[in-house]
Amino acid sequence: MTSSSLDIVAIGDAIVDVIAIAEDAFLEERGFAKGSMRLLSAKEARDLYAAMGPGREISGGSAANSMAGAAALGLNSAFVGQVADDQLGAIFAHDMQSLGVRFQTPPIPGPPPTGRCLILVTPDAQRTMSTFPGASHELTPAALDPELIRSASVTFLEGYLWGPERPRAAMLEAARIAHSAGRTVAFTLSESLCLGNRREGVFGMIEAGTVDILFGNEDEVRHLTGCEGLPDCITALSKHVPTLVITRGAHGAIAVERDYMVEIPAAPVDRIVDTTGAGDLFAAGFIAGRCRGRPLKACLETGSIAAAEVISHFGARPEADLRELAQL
Amino acid sequence: MTSSSLDIVAIGDAIVDVIAIAEDAFLEERGFAKGSMRLLSAKEARDLYAAMGPGREISGGSAANSMAGAAALGLNSAFVGQVADDQLGAIFAHDMQSLGVRFQTPPIPGPPPTGRCLILVTPDAQRTMSTFPGASHELTPAALDPELIRSASVTFLEGYLWGPERPRAAMLEAARIAHSAGRTVAFTLSESLCLGNRREGVFGMIEAGTVDILFGNEDEVRHLTGCEGLPDCITALSKHVPTLVITRGAHGAIAVERDYMVEIPAAPVDRIVDTTGAGDLFAAGFIAGRCRGRPLKACLETGSIAAAEVISHFGARPEADLRELAQL
Numbered sequence: 001m002t003s004s005s006l007d008i009v010a011i012g013d014a015i016v017d018v019i020a021i022a023e024d025a026f027l028e029e030r031g032f033a034k035g036s037m038r039l040l041s042a043k044e045a046r047d048l049y050a051a052m053g054p055g056r057e058i059s060g061g062s063a064a065n066s067m068a069g070a071a072a073l074g075l076n077s078a079f080v081g082q083v084a085d086d087q088l089g090a091i092f093a094h095d096m097q098s099l100g101v102r103f104q105t106p107p108i109p110g111p112p113p114t115g116r117c118l119i120l121v122t123p124d125a126q127r128t129m130s131t132f133p134g135a136s137h138e139l140t141p142a143a144l145d146p147e148l149i150r151s152a153s154v155t156f157l158e159g160y161l162w163g164p165e166r167p168r169a170a171m172l173e174a175a176r177i178a179h180s181a182g183r184t185v186a187f188t189l190s191e192s193l194c195l196g197n198r199r200e201g202v203f204g205m206i207e208a209g210t211v212d213i214l215f216g217n218e219d220e221v222r223h224l225t226g227c228e229g230l231p232d233c234i235t236a237l238s239k240h241v242p243t244l245v246i247t248r249g250a251h252g253a254i255a256v257e258r259d260y261m262v263e264i265p266a267a268p269v270d271r272i273v274d275t276t277g278a279g280d281l282f283a284a285g286f287i288a289g290r291c292r293g294r295p296l297k298a299c300l301e302t303g304s305i306a307a308a309e310v311i312s313h314f315g316a317r318p319e320a321d322l323r324e325l326a327q328l
Numbered sequence: 329m330t331s332s333s334l335d336i337v338a339i340g341d342a343i344v345d346v347i348a349i350a351e352d353a354f355l356e357e358r359g360f361a362k363g364s365m366r367l368l369s370a371k372e373a374r375d376l377y378a379a380m381g382p383g384r385e386i387s388g389g390s391a392a393n394s395m396a397g398a399a400a401l402g403l404n405s406a407f408v409g410q411v412a413d414d415q416l417g418a419i420f421a422h423d424m425q426s427l428g429v430r431f432q433t434p435p436i437p438g439p440p441p442t443g444r445c446l447i448l449v450t451p452d453a454q455r456t457m458s459t460f461p462g463a464s465h466e467l468t469p470a471a472l473d474p475e476l477i478r479s480a481s482v483t484f485l486e487g488y489l490w491g492p493e494r495p496r497a498a499m500l501e502a503a504r505i506a507h508s509a510g511r512t513v514a515f516t517l518s519e520s521l522c523l524g525n526r527r528e529g530v531f532g533m534i535e536a537g538t539v540d541i542l543f544g545n546e547d548e549v550r551h552l553t554g555c556e557g558l559p560d561c562i563t564a565l566s567k568h569v570p571t572l573v574i575t576r577g578a579h580g581a582i583a584v585e586r587d588y589m590v591e592i593p594a595a596p597v598d599r600i601v602d603t604t605g606a607g608d609l610f611a612a613g614f615i616a617g618r619c620r621g622r623p624l625k626a627c628l629e630t631g632s633i634a635a636a637e638v639i640s641h642f643g644a645r646p647e648a649d650l651r652e653l654a655q656l
Contacts, residue, residue, distance in 0.1 A: 018419075021647070049422060050422070050426075052426065053426050053427075054387065054396070054422070054423040054426050054427055054645065055419070055422070055423065056384050056385065056386045056643060057384065057385035057386070057419065058384045058385070059382065068382070086414075086415055087414055087415040087416050087441070087442075088415050091346075091383070091385065094377060094378070094382070094383070095382040095383065098378075098380065098381050098382050099381075099382055113415070315384060317382065319349070
């Protein structure tokens with residue numbers, strides 16, 4: 001293993017969020033499960049957009065949000081994801097680059113256009129997401145720069161991008177390159193991955209030793225393992241994953257490394273406005289702690305501080321000085 | 329004069345704002361006057377965008393913001409403005425229509441693309457604007473629907489759009505149609521209009537009796553009239569304008585109708601985040617009060633409440649229930 005010039009490189013959806021305030025009734029009429037994420041066709045996205053209120057557009061994407069957080073925490077970060085050659089693609093690229101995140105995946109001509117995620121935030125600050133992935137799902141292994149992957153201490157893979165075939169192949173190839181260079185592979189679960197037939201594939205990938213650090217929330221690890229109690233989930237996963245991190249919303253978070261388990265309460269927040277990005281920023285904070293040599297509990301605390309900041313405002317990317325907040 | 333089916337129709341820039349947080353030093357390095365608005369070429373817009381931080385995109389445009397406010401206050405509202413057939417144009421159209429503002433100006437194919445305004449918000453909540461007007465300045469008198477203008481109690485014209493020749497012609501034509509139908513014409517000043525040679529033309533238009541309700545802030549009426557003291561400004565303008573409304577930021581606002589003058593203090597705000605849109609929303613509130621038959625002082629107060637809401641968050645369009653706040 002040679003020394004790494006980059007702290008972290010992520011592969012994920014390149015998405016612009018369209019955030020609108022919505023009443024609970026709006027979700028109920030459409031049968032949306034609050035807090036969930038579902039994929040939309042182009043037509044469904046047009047219809048939902050026409051029905052929803054005025055939006056604010058803020059660059060998003062789960063792993064991309066994590067990289068925005070990582071950069072804000074002082075990590076040398078890069079992102080690989082597919083946009084189209086259009087205005088939303090230019091916005092996404094600008095927002096990454098202006099944060100100091102290296103982002104050099106060339107845009108495709110399109111169609112499809114750059115992906116977008118229609119996020120409905122209800123008065124209880126919960127977010128319900130409907131994603132039109134667009135160009136994002138056109139990512140192929142050819143978009144990878146092996147040298148970039150080899151140069152990063154951590155390769156961070158996004159669960160949402162595990163569904164479509166070509167991006168999944170790109171992520172597996174990135175994991176292979178990373179491991180062959182002696183690097184760490186992190187994977188963040190997404191709800192949609194952990195349900196139905198798909199969970200077999202994800203669990204298989206984890207059993208195969210692909211993942212060194214696994215992030216998930218309570219629901220995700222339950223669905224993935226099929227276990228009811230959290231201790232059983234931990235037993236089922238931690239034998240395959242050197243570092244397991246489970247976020248529990250207002251109940252804090254847990255990290256498990258073999259027989260060692262630590263737990264922390266959630267960081268305090270004055271007013272929760274929009275929970276979008278909480279998990280993404282938690283992962284960013286945890287990895288920032290890890291890259292800076294903090295002990296396991298302090299890594300959880302750094303994650304918790306980053307998550308607390310992002311849920312205090314609209315949008316899934318940090319607005320405050322995270323580095324100062326996390327004393328990094 | 330027949331009864332009006334529409335309360336208000338506005339003609340203005342159709343713009344998407346790109347809002348980023350900036351330090352004072354960023355403005356100083358570039359010689360930007362804080363609080364000002366300047367026009368950019370496409371190249372200047374690209375260069376500034378590349379240098380500025382990550383943005384949040386929220387539909388804007390001065391008179392368009394006023395219409396968003398008018399609709400939120402329960403007025404039956406319409407907007408005329410030019411976007412291009414691109415993603416930002418679709419965002420602008422969606423955001424108007426989803427607020428209930430009638431917006432039917434067909435997009436032009438482009439180039440130029442839909443206009444955008446790069447807004448730098450400094451820690452003191454001041455906004456400094458750099459506008460690439462794009463398609464917005466391609467508005468022509470042909471885009472007007474005379475029946476729409478005739479059907480509206482108030483035709484509201486945006487000072488920023490007075491600069492370029494064809495939009496100016498469209499606004500003058502709209503004023504002519506409105507007056508011929510016995511309607512009211514409102515005009516909102518913009519800083520850039522009130523400086524140099526241009527002020528002669530604006531003052532001439534006002535002297536010609538084109539404007540029934542004039543909105544401006546203290547600086548604007550000073551620059552426009554060339555008078556130092558506010559009483560002299562009022563004297564110079566009120567002889568040509570039946571209703572003169574002067575906003576004074578934290579010092580409140582004044583309205584003058586012939587010999588009658590009323591003054592109010594500013595509505596209280598917990599924390600000022602971003603002053604963008606304060607004047608736009610003040611005008612919306614004032615006109616909403618007028619359309620609902622409120623007395624002059626109550627019109628000022630309604631304006632003040634709407635302005636106070638919009639400066640309490642990022643973006644120049646209301647987020648709270650203005651109708652309830654203003655008890656309309």
